Amino acid sequence: MNILGIPILTFVIFFPLAGALALLFFRKTASGAVRLAANVVTGLEFLATLFILTGFDAASGEMQLVERADWISAFHAQYLLGIDGISLLLVLLTSLLTFLATLSSWTAVKDRLKEYYLFLLLLEVGMIGVFLSLDLILFYVFWEVMLVPMYFLIGIWGGERKLYAAIKFFLYTLFGSVMMLIGILVLYFHYHTFDVTAMVAAGKALPMALQGWVFFAFFLGFAIKVPLFPFHTWLPDAHVEAPTAGSVILAGVLLKMGTYGFVRFSLPLFPQASRKYVPLIIVLALVSIVYGALVSLMQKDMKKLIAYSSVSHMGFVMLGLFTFSPMAVKGAVLQMINHGISTGALFLIVGIVYERRHTRLISEFGGLSSRMPVYAAVFLIISMSSIGLPGLNGFIGEFMIIMGAWQVNWVWAAVAATGIVLGAGYMLWLYQRVMFGKLENPANMSLKDLTVREFATFLPLIVMAFWIGIFPKPFLNVLDKPVEKVIRIVNPGYYEEAAAALGGLADAAETKAALPGEDR
Amino acid sequence: MDAAGSISGLKYLAPEIFLLATAAAAMFVHLFDKKRGARRAGYVVLAGMIVGLAVLFLAPLSPGEIFSGSLSVDSFALYFKVIVFLAVIVTLPLTFRFFGVEKFEPGEMYYLLPLILIGMTAAVSSVDLITAYVSFELFAIPSYVLAGIFKKEQRSAEAGIKYFFLGTLSSGIMLLGMALVFGLTGETNFAAIAKALAGANDHIALIGMILFFVGLFFKAALAPFHMWAPDVYEGAPTPLVVFLSTAPKAAVFAMLIRLIMTVFAKFEVQWTYIFQIIALATMFWGNIAALGQKNIKRMMAYSSIAHAGYLAIGLAAWGWLAKTGVLFYLVMYLFMNAAAFGLILLVRKSSGFGEEVADLGGLARSSPLAAACLLVVLLALTGIPPTAGFMGKYLIFAAAVEKGFYGLAAAGALNSVISLFYYFRIGRAIYMEGPREGVRFEPSGPVLAVLVAAAAVLLVFGMFPGLLTPLASAATLLK
Numbered sequence: 001m002n003i004l005g006i007p008i009l010t011f012v013i014f015f016p017l018a019g020a021l022a023l024l025f026f027r028k029t030a031s032g033a034v035r036l037a038a039n040v041v042t043g044l045e046f047l048a049t050l051f052i053l054t055g056f057d058a059a060s061g062e063m064q065l066v067e068r069a070d071w072i073s074a075f076h077a078q079y080l081l082g083i084d085g086i087s088l089l090l091v092l093l094t095s096l097l098t099f100l101a102t103l104s105s106w107t108a109v110k111d112r113l114k115e116y117y118l119f120l121l122l123l124e125v126g127m128i129g130v131f132l133s134l135d136l137i138l139f140y141v142f143w144e145v146m147l148v149p150m151y152f153l154i155g156i157w158g159g160e161r162k163l164y165a166a167i168k169f170f171l172y173t174l175f176g177s178v179m180m181l182i183g184i185l186v187l188y189f190h191y192h193t194f195d196v197t198a199m200v201a202a203g204k205a206l207p208m209a210l211q212g213w214v215f216f217a218f219f220l221g222f223a224i225k226v227p228l229f230p231f232h233t234w235l236p237d238a239h240v241e242a243p244t245a246g247s248v249i250l251a252g253v254l255l256k257m258g259t260y261g262f263v264r265f266s267l268p269l270f271p272q273a274s275r276k277y278v279p280l281i282i283v284l285a286l287v288s289i290v291y292g293a294l295v296s297l298m299q300k301d302m303k304k305l306i307a308y309s310s311v312s313h314m315g316f317v318m319l320g321l322f323t324f325s326p327m328a329v330k331g332a333v334l335q336m337i338n339h340g341i342s343t344g345a346l347f348l349i350v351g352i353v354y355e356r357r358h359t360r361l362i363s364e365f366g367g368l369s370s371r372m373p374v375y376a377a378v379f380l381i382i383s384m385s386s387i388g389l390p391g392l393n394g395f396i397g398e399f400m401i402i403m404g405a406w407q408v409n410w411v412w413a414a415v416a417a418t419g420i421v422l423g424a425g426y427m428l429w430l431y432q433r434v435m436f437g438k439l440e441n442p443a444n445m446s447l448k449d450l451t452v453r454e455f456a457t458f459l460p461l462i463v464m465a466f467w468i469g470i471f472p473k474p475f476l477n478v479l480d481k482p483v484e485k486v487i488r489i490v491n492p493g494y495y496e497e498a499a500a501a502l503g504g505l506a507d508a509a510e511t512k513a514a515l516p517g518e519d520r
Numbered sequence: 521m522d523a524a525g526s527i528s529g530l531k532y533l534a535p536e537i538f539l540l541a542t543a544a545a546a547m548f549v550h551l552f553d554k555k556r557g558a559r560r561a562g563y564v565v566l567a568g569m570i571v572g573l574a575v576l577f578l579a580p581l582s583p584g585e586i587f588s589g590s591l592s593v594d595s596f597a598l599y600f601k602v603i604v605f606l607a608v609i610v611t612l613p614l615t616f617r618f619f620g621v622e623k624f625e626p627g628e629m630y631y632l633l634p635l636i637l638i639g640m641t642a643a644v645s646s647v648d649l650i651t652a653y654v655s656f657e658l659f660a661i662p663s664y665v666l667a668g669i670f671k672k673e674q675r676s677a678e679a680g681i682k683y684f685f686l687g688t689l690s691s692g693i694m695l696l697g698m699a700l701v702f703g704l705t706g707e708t709n710f711a712a713i714a715k716a717l718a719g720a721n722d723h724i725a726l727i728g729m730i731l732f733f734v735g736l737f738f739k740a741a742l743a744p745f746h747m748w749a750p751d752v753y754e755g756a757p758t759p760l761v762v763f764l765s766t767a768p769k770a771a772v773f774a775m776l777i778r779l780i781m782t783v784f785a786k787f788e789v790q791w792t793y794i795f796q797i798i799a800l801a802t803m804f805w806g807n808i809a810a811l812g813q814k815n816i817k818r819m820m821a822y823s824s825i826a827h828a829g830y831l832a833i834g835l836a837a838w839g840w841l842a843k844t845g846v847l848f849y850l851v852m853y854l855f856m857n858a859a860a861f862g863l864i865l866l867v868r869k870s871s872g873f874g875e876e877v878a879d880l881g882g883l884a885r886s887s888p889l890a891a892a893c894l895l896v897v898l899l900a901l902t903g904i905p906p907t908a909g910f911m912g913k914y915l916i917f918a919a920a921v922e923k924g925f926y927g928l929a930a931a932g933a934l935n936s937v938i939s940l941f942y943y944f945r946i947g948r949a950i951y952m953e954g955p956r957e958g959v960r961f962e963p964s965g966p967v968l969a970v971l972v973a974a975a976a977v978l979l980v981f982g983m984f985p986g987l988l989t990p991l992a993s994a995a996t997l998l999k
Contacts, residue, residue: 075918141905141910144910167948174936185918185921189921
């Protein structure tokens with residue numbers, strides 16, 4: 001299926017690749033042209049992903065705009081793409097953040113521009129491909145392809161410990177993914193297809209003994225990406241050492257691939273194992289929430305603080321996913337988007353002062369609000385969104401997750417809520433130390449406020465933060481059906497209970513109506 | 521059988537006859553052209569190899585065993601013949617560069633290559649103990665000479681001697697195994713032995729099999745019989761290492777496959793165990809030893825050992841899928857190795873070529889094309905998509921998973937991660953480190969051609985493995 005005769009999903013995957021190939025023909029010295037071209041490509045790519053909406057039916061829970069072709073016929077591997085509400089939101093987030101990351105690099109990157117934008121565009125190919133492939137081998141190919149440009153982005157344009165951080169990132173994530181590959185192969189020999197929708201539809205889950213192992217093979221791949229405590233140790237290094245655009249994409253998109261993997265593959269393909277290991281994963285999620293927040297409190301480096309806050313926020317997402325209630329799962333998916341918006345913006349915010357001062361130490365700053373009022377306002381809005389202030393996006397996601405968790409087990413909700421309190425603590429404290437107080441450091445006296453281009457990179461994110469915070473309905477609507485589909489597989493009891501409860505309520509109402517006199 | 525021993529059977533040997541003619545032509549060119557004879561002999565051989573590929577496909581496949589049941593020119597043999605021909609084709613441009621720079625060009629090297637190929641093409645089609653032994657010696661002895669041919673350098677001579685002693689030892693062990701099998705059955709033809717073994721003493725037959733295999737493991741540098749390989753590969757002239765680390769391995773794997781499918785088919789349980797152990801030992805040993813190497817040749821020597829370990833997983837999980845995987849991987853492995861060793865020939869220092877990883881610093885700036893090709897090759901060596909290295913490993917791991925060897929497949933996957941660490945030390949040097957003093961990069965046409973060809977092959981077959989896998993699956997033994 002396609003729109004206007006263009007296979008739109010293929011187009012959005014490979015358009016950045018075409019852009020990257022076109023970049024090869026630019027002269028090395030033509031840095032202005034290279035910059036402009038890269039920005040145009042990622043901008044057009046964002047518009048192209050918006051174009052998907054014209055053919056997308058929000059009321060359907062099925063895979064849409066499916067494109068299917070034989071790829072390696074001998075092994076039944078297909079070129080199979082499709083999109084549903086969950087992947088739609090993530091694809092839009094990816095193309096938006098990649099565009100903003102490209103825009104933010106305009107002056108920040110001066111060295112080896114051509115290669116830089118080349119890797120950024122290749123990265124986008126991998127990321128969009130991951131969210132759109134429904135064939136496990138195709139998915140795996142995109143999943144791995146994306147590692148390489150990220151490795152180079154960190155290793156070439158990163159901070160002082162870039163070489164260490166780059167290889168650590170590569171090794172950790174490759175380790176997780178090769179184990180997933182073995183899991184994919186086991187699935188293949190069970191279902192004789194790599195088509196995920198067909199696997200789920202076949203309904204014959206793996207025998208429990210094997211399912212547990214395969215679940216863990218996938219778990220390793222995804223949990224390292226999320227990252228769930230104790231697999232998070234690559235994250236602070238990679239996020240801190242990466243260049244600003246790299247951090248934005250790492251935090252904004254790459255981490256989501258882990259949680260996306262859980263909701264798209266782990267829950268529907270291993271329902272029994274997922275249920276069985278709920279306690280383990282919830283504990284890890286709760287530890288991530290509290291531990292990430294506590295470590296954030298202690299950081300002296302702004303970027304590291306935000307990196308650890310990601311561990312905490314992604315813990316919320318994991319908590320939401322593994323409560324298996326529609327509200328929490330929808331909240332979790334929405335929280336993925338929210339985290340992409342707010343943490344992506346926070347890394348951009350740090351990038352702004354880093355570009356001006358070449359330091360990220362909190363103690364170097366103070367009183368910036370008097371010099372950079374616009375910057376202070378942007379920072380404030382984004383901090384509030386990250387904390388979860390009602391009216392902004394973070395609130396909706398966290399609230400839904402905690403509500404859902406409360407219904408299952410109030411202790412989970414209580415522990416998670418402390419994460420929110422701590423989150424408010426570290427963010428407000430960070431804001432206070434950087435923005436308020438007296439402007440004492442002479443190096444900060446001449447700091448310039450945001451330029452128009454810089455403000456333009458924040459504007460879409462701020463608009464999104466308010467939109468999701470005030471009117472989240474369109475976002476939740478596209479999630480309704482796909483999430484319901486997942487819950488029906490992994491937690492079929494939920495809908496039965498809900499129906500029974502509803503029936504019970506109706507019964508009670510009838511009794512009341514029948515005995516009007518008994519009320520008093 | 522109809523053609524047994526008769527002159528009409530010669531048409532099946534057209535490739536071998538053509539190789540002999542090529543070698544003779546090259547020899548005469550070398551003999552009579554005093555000035556540039558050596559290089560011209562090389563050109564003759566290169567042209568001969570390219571025409572030879574056509575001869576390979578034009579020559580008919582034998583309808584059954586020919587020459588009294590000693591050879592079987594089947595599609596399986598043809599597949600391996602193409603591999604060894606390709607090995608020479610990618611080696612030759614590198615030799616032109618290497619010996620050109622060193623200003624020492626032994627012409628005999630060029631006509632030894634087709635002579636070695638005669639041994640290899642016979643080895644991959646032999647279905648008889650005696651033919652097998654003779655053809656293995658036929659390619660082994662000139663190989664020792666190749667390893668030691670760079671007489672200017674002491675370590676090349678050392679490599680030659682080492683290769684010779686270990687090679688002869690392994691041939692001896694192999695021969696002992698063959699003798700036991702022959703003594704037990706009184707047959708030399710593989711099919712006849714298999715029939716006779718059905719009622720024979722299993723213990724002696726097993727000892728015979730193990731000795732036969734050990735001899736072959738030595739030749740393919742499978743752990744724990746690999747100790748000679750790093751020294752020989754480090755000492756031998758770089759371009760010839762490309763050949764020595766690939767073609768003999770292909771011949772050995774062809775022989776192992778023939779043996780497990782015919783002679784020792786009844787010992788499937790035993791050889792499955794053997795290959796599992798060998799695969800684990802080889803992968804881990806190769807990869808872990810490579811971690812500490814600073815010299816690229818030595819690192820790649822250990823890496824080539826590790827890759828033979830991945831291939832051994834395929835033998836342990838032998839079946840349709842494993843065959844496809846092993847045959848696919850052998851071709852891709854050839855191109856990976858050619859590029860990995862070939863890259864050294866771009867790096868010039870005052871004393872020869874730069875062989876250390878750090879010498880590659882700054883390559884991405886001075887030669888972006890070579891750097892990009894090398895990146896593809898490194899990804900393929902590690903087994904990362906979209907390269908053929910991934911597809912090959914994927915097929916082999918899939919075969920292991922199909923047989924239920926989950927642990928073995930996971931160990932293979934884990935080894936990919938270990939190997940990432942040292943392969944990307946090269947990647948790091950190329951892209952992230954600055955140039956080293958006293959090192960300069962010379963863009964050499966023949967070397968760049970090999971690099972570009974390797975990268976293109978690895979990318980195309982990585983994205984569309986369906987172009988080759990049907991051929992690999994279709995390559996079958998005649999029974």
